[in-house]
Amino acid sequence: MGEFIMEKDLYILGIESSCDETAASIVKNGHEIVSNVVASQIESHKRFGGVVPEIASRHHVEQVTIVIEEALLQANMKPEDLDAVCVTEGPGLVGALLIGINAAKAFAFANNLPLVGVHHIAGHIYANALIQPMEFPLLALVVSGGHTELVLMKNDGCFELIGETRDDAAGEAYDKVARVLNIPYPGGPKIDQLAHESDGAVDFPRVWLDHDSYDFSFSGLKSAVINYKHNADQRGEEINPMHVAKGFQDSVVEVLTAKTLRAAREFNVKQVIAAGGVSANKGLRTALEEAFEKEGIPFYVPPLKLCTDNAAMIAAAGSSMFKAGKRSDLTLNGRPGLELVSWNK
Amino acid sequence: MIWLGIDTANSPLAVAIVKDGQILTAEVTNIKVNHSAGVMPAIEHIFKKVSISPKEIDAIAVSQGPGSYTGVRIGVTIAKTLSWTLQKPLVGVSSLQVLAANAAMFQGIICSLIDARRQNVYAAAYDSTMGLAPIVEDGHYSMLGLLEQLKEIGKPVLFVGHDVDNFWGLIQQELGNSAIRAPYALDLPSAAQLIHLAEQQELPSIDATHTFVPKYCRLAEAEANWLKEQKGKQ
Ligand SMILES: [Zn+2]
Numbered sequence: 001m002g003e004f005i006m007e008k009d010l011y012i013l014g015i016e017s018s019c020d021e022t023a024a025s026i027v028k029n030g031h032e033i034v035s036n037v038v039a040s041q042i043e044s045h046k047r048f049g050g051v052v053p054e055i056a057s058r059h060h061v062e063q064v065t066i067v068i069e070e071a072l073l074q075a076n077m078k079p080e081d082l083d084a085v086c087v088t089e090g091p092g093l094v095g096a097l098l099i100g101i102n103a104a105k106a107f108a109f110a111n112n113l114p115l116v117g118v119h120h121i122a123g124h125i126y127a128n129a130l131i132q133p134m135e136f137p138l139l140a141l142v143v144s145g146g147h148t149e150l151v152l153m154k155n156d157g158c159f160e161l162i163g164e165t166r167d168d169a170a171g172e173a174y175d176k177v178a179r180v181l182n183i184p185y186p187g188g189p190k191i192d193q194l195a196h197e198s199d200g201a202v203d204f205p206r207v208w209l210d211h212d213s214y215d216f217s218f219s220g221l222k223s224a225v226i227n228y229k230h231n232a233d234q235r236g237e238e239i240n241p242m243h244v245a246k247g248f249q250d251s252v253v254e255v256l257t258a259k260t261l262r263a264a265r266e267f268n269v270k271q272v273i274a275a276g277g278v279s280a281n282k283g284l285r286t287a288l289e290e291a292f293e294k295e296g297i298p299f300y301v302p303p304l305k306l307c308t309d310n311a312a313m314i315a316a317a318g319s320s321m322f323k324a325g326k327r328s329d330l331t332l333n334g335r336p337g338l339e340l341v342s343w344n345k
Numbered sequence: 346m347i348w349l350g351i352d353t354a355n356s357p358l359a360v361a362i363v364k365d366g367q368i369l370t371a372e373v374t375n376i377k378v379n380h381s382a383g384v385m386p387a388i389e390h391i392f393k394k395v396s397i398s399p400k401e402i403d404a405i406a407v408s409q410g411p412g413s414y415t416g417v418r419i420g421v422t423i424a425k426t427l428s429w430t431l432q433k434p435l436v437g438v439s440s441l442q443v444l445a446a447n448a449a450m451f452q453g454i455i456c457s458l459i460d461a462r463r464q465n466v467y468a469a470a471y472d473s474t475m476g477l478a479p480i481v482e483d484g485h486y487s488m489l490g491l492l493e494q495l496k497e498i499g500k501p502v503l504f505v506g507h508d509v510d511n512f513w514g515l516i517q518q519e520l521g522n523s524a525i526r527a528p529y530a531l532d533l534p535s536a537a538q539l540i541h542l543a544e545q546q547e548l549p550s551i552d553a554t555h556t557f558v559p560k561y562c563r564l565a566e567a568e569a570n571w572l573k574e575q576k577g578k579q
Binding site: 047058062064068069095098099101102103105106107109110111329330331334 | 419427429554556558561565566
């Protein structure tokens, strides 16, 4: 892929345990998945209606060596074939992060490998490098349970936060609205499905904030949905969950799409990508695809298994960091509030 | 035979390397170090100090809990990963037995305990005259409930562990002269004791490493509540 100098291939082991997936993956040269293993805990957390941190940590300990071994087996590789170990350093659940980090440190130490701590959101963005080469300037819309951010990348490894949510993350709003509609955890995909199948929509507000702002706000929309349900309950009326789902999703999608489009124009980007768990949302995906097709800017969103948490994305971002000379030592620790910092200037 | 021992089940951090029944190095630190940041550097340090490479070890012993959930998990995660990637067997030992073993020269009942907050403890009692056979099994007990059990045994009990001080007034009040406080020099876990206890177990197969898990001695709060709810529904 456009590499003119014959260099030795770079094999990176990625490890991810920031929330409720224990994952390990081997990525070649930063863009080619050799193996990608994810042990999901979602079935275990369903009964609690959300991710329980202590339970997540317990499952990570059960799974971590199994997924790393599986990643090596599927790749038909040995530790000595690797060039480095990259692991999610943060943000995430601290107790969950610690398992991947300590496994990564022990593995790196035992096999005398360099170690690199990776930002989880950088990972989500670099999931796209596994699909097609990233071209800069690039605009990334990061949407997940914990994030709603517009990130401008003028170069590889170089991040500028141009907009973020001032209250709830988009995924959080999905979860809360799902609760209002009595949809079991995880409710996001179900809302997407209901909205898709709906023949009508409740008219909920769009929150634009200042006209030149790229920030987002979803708490007002969430309250509007709660009030709508509350008022119906008071009148003894049934709400139509499909219409509510579609009204809610339309509002989220319209604001996300419009702001992403405006930012893409202003910064004259060559590529727009979506990242994070919510980028798997069909409604959002379709709206963004249509908007950017019209605009003539290439838009990409990784396939589902690379949108949700995985270790291939950590290995992909880690490969760029490794090439930039970034290294962590054995004091590497979980940092739940870690900020996204450029590793290239 | 070279052993690596790791005990991070509670606030102290203990690591050791033992070769053929001789301690090559043993370290213990009790300054509320952050285990996640501190354990791997401590392990790297002792390997360097005795000029042994990780690949040269033959087995790993780890304190399996109970204790701080996070502390136990960090030790177990590191021990599991080293065991699996180096293909060396992993032996787990009760963190309470490790503490009790410090006082094994005492002839009688030894109670080791770890503060679990809100007047609860992780505790066990062993009979040193019977090779540290458990009299009170490892568990999560209310302090008063534990003392009731010990009272019933009707013998002097030696208390060991750095958290004993938190309860010493209550222990004396309940057990009177039967309560004996171990000298503080025995209060911290020793990774060499841990290895010594591990050596008395049969070495498990390497395959057992993947399924090795901490002994929390307690359900996660959310799980306990969930089970209660399920019972309520029946
Ligand atoms: Zn994520």
